[in-house]
Amino acid sequence: MFRAFIHLIYPNVCAGCGSVIPGDDSVICVRCWANLPRTYQCKDKNNRTVKLFWGRINVEHAFTSFVYTKGGIVQHMIHELKYRGNTEVGVELGVELAKEIRKIEMPVDIVIPVPLHPKKEKIRGYNQSLFIAEGISNYLGCEVDDKSLKRTVHTESQTRKGKYERWENVNKIFKLSNLDKLEGKHVLLVDDVITTGATIEDCFIALSEVKDIKISVVALASSVL
Numbered sequence: 001m002f003r004a005f006i007h008l009i010y011p012n013v014c015a016g017c018g019s020v021i022p023g024d025d026s027v028i029c030v031r032c033w034a035n036l037p038r039t040y041q042c043k044d045k046n047n048r049t050v051k052l053f054w055g056r057i058n059v060e061h062a063f064t065s066f067v068y069t070k071g072g073i074v075q076h077m078i079h080e081l082k083y084r085g086n087t088e089v090g091v092e093l094g095v096e097l098a099k100e101i102r103k104i105e106m107p108v109d110i111v112i113p114v115p116l117h118p119k120k121e122k123i124r125g126y127n128q129s130l131f132i133a134e135g136i137s138n139y140l141g142c143e144v145d146d147k148s149l150k151r152t153v154h155t156e157s158q159t160r161k162g163k164y165e166r167w168e169n170v171n172k173i174f175k176l177s178n179l180d181k182l183e184g185k186h187v188l189l190v191d192d193v194i195t196t197g198a199t200i201e202d203c204f205i206a207l208s209e210v211k212d213i214k215i216s217v218v219a220l221a222s223s224v225l
């Protein structure tokens with residue numbers, strides 16, 4: 001009865017369309033679940049996310065699960081996750097990523113959310129990618145590691161820099177620790193939205209210091225597809 005009362009004051013609102021959802025099993029309504037635009041990229045080894053990294057970094061697997069359109073439900077959900085404290089939608093969509101990971105039998109030992117700059121994380125209160133990573137971890141039973149890879153300094157967009165400068169700059173952006181722990185592991189880098197892929201590239205280069213590491217990349221959506 002107490003839950004029903006709370007529900008009356010704070011109704012469970014869909015993170016996709018804003019409609020009130022009866023019950024609190026999900027923060028996404030039945031209609032939005034049915035209408036979620038999917039990329040079906042995971043089974044395609046030459047999908048657009050993989051191609052984005054061609055000639056840049058050598059990822060084992062890479063895919064995004066949902067189609068990002070301006071004003072669409074995916075954009076709305078990601079906005080809820082990033083700016084409105086709706087971390088549960090990140091967890092639920094993370095589980096959807098995990099289902100695709102299992103479908104292609106992709107081995108994952110450790111899930112690493114793309115780190116936010118500490119200052120940005122302090123303002124937001126959380127790293128949205130950590131909740132997506134937790135959804136993946138809940139479903140697959142693998143570990144989430146948000147300690148080994150850290151972002152150190154706040155930098156402007158990396159895209160305008162040359163390749164050599166980028167390498168130089170990378171060491172200053174991401175700091176890697178626990179190299180022994182990651183040795184020989186298949187690491188899954190998780191982000192909310194992939195735009196240019198520059199941040200993923202920087203994380204990849206930092207992680208490449210680890211001996212015999214394998215790195216895959218997933219994100220909820222890509223804003224350039």
Ligand SMILES: [Zn+2]
Pocket residue numbers: 014015016017018019028029030031032033
């Ligand atoms: Zn909805």
